[in-house]
Amino acid sequence: MAPKPKKPPAADTAASEPQEAAQAAPKPRSFRLRPDPSEDGVTHLNLGDDPVVSLDAGETFTTADEKLAERLAAEPLLEETT
């Protein structure tokens, strides 16, 4: 059986480059404290160290750091804004 022809590597690389470039610049994600209707609701949150996330009620924290964004997304006191 004749070997399958190899794909032209140069064209393959060229095709994937714009996609990689797009992945290297993640979209910033924003988070805020979940609204709490009770008077005793959460008014402020401090998290993390480098950077520190310090949020008052009503404030929004935006980050392009994917790892940090994932961590904030897992924080029950925060919600992601659209």
Added chain:
Amino acid sequence: MALIPANIELLAFATQVDKATPATVPLIATVLESNTLDPGVQKITTPESDASAQSSNLVVVGAQPGGDFQKYLRPSEDDFFLYCLLGKNVDSGTTPKVHTANIDPAAPFSSPYLTIWDIWPGVTTTRYDGCRITQAVITGQPGGPISVQYTVSALKATLQATEPSYASLIVNELEHTWPELTATLGGVAGGVTNNISLTINRNTGRFVGDNGLSSLDIPNGLLLVSGSLEVAFQDSALMRAANTGSTSGTVLTTTVFTESLVLDFLRSANLETKFTLANAQISNFKTLLKTDGSPAVSTFDFQSLRSATISDQIQTVVKNAVALGARS
């Protein structure tokens, strides 16, 4: 030159936005019982076979800035320091403002970096950058105030820094004292506790790296919450528990007895500092014979139990009128 009274030294603090960026303005300042913060320049001698009749000189081989400072526990002050120690803070409520601090389960090795100004007013200020509060030791006994000693590690020290404004940042408030304590062991506040010591240790290390006399980082290690209590010896329940794993046990077992421990310093509905260990493992239970006929007391050590819910190890709740958002 005039002599300087030795009771003027104080510390001012601000959280940094990240490890590398020192803060410019302090957010809180505190007066002290004692302070050993120091640039920590390490000097050693390096003897060699140089045929000299004189001892070798000192050489500088590094710097480990940091030390301890001890202060009285205050409900309007220590919410900030306990947050800095534990790494996560949640404020809720309005009157009082309730500050709940614990380890962040999503980033259990994290805690904020601080800039600390060690101020001798009008004389000199040493600024420590990239500091972490690495340990707190809370102690108290009848007839006394409640003290807390914090340990600090810093990345870098700068001498003769600009003295910041601090006067309005000092909290003017009575310290917690022994009569404000209720110790609750296993859900029972029996009024039998006569001495407390609680240590919250982040076991923070230091990675020096090749950064001259600054360090690369001061990473937190494994959290250890431990301490000791002295209580009246009125029955054998805790003695049996500590040795058999059960308050009703008679036979030694391999079970380590655990029960909850709450140290609550309550001044009023709006001023309180509370430390909660969901499960304290009891060890080293001793009851000493005393020939003077005074009441028998037992001493024992405790260590917080590992938990899938890391805030079970230690949670602090401080109530006051200060929004921590103004200090962080």
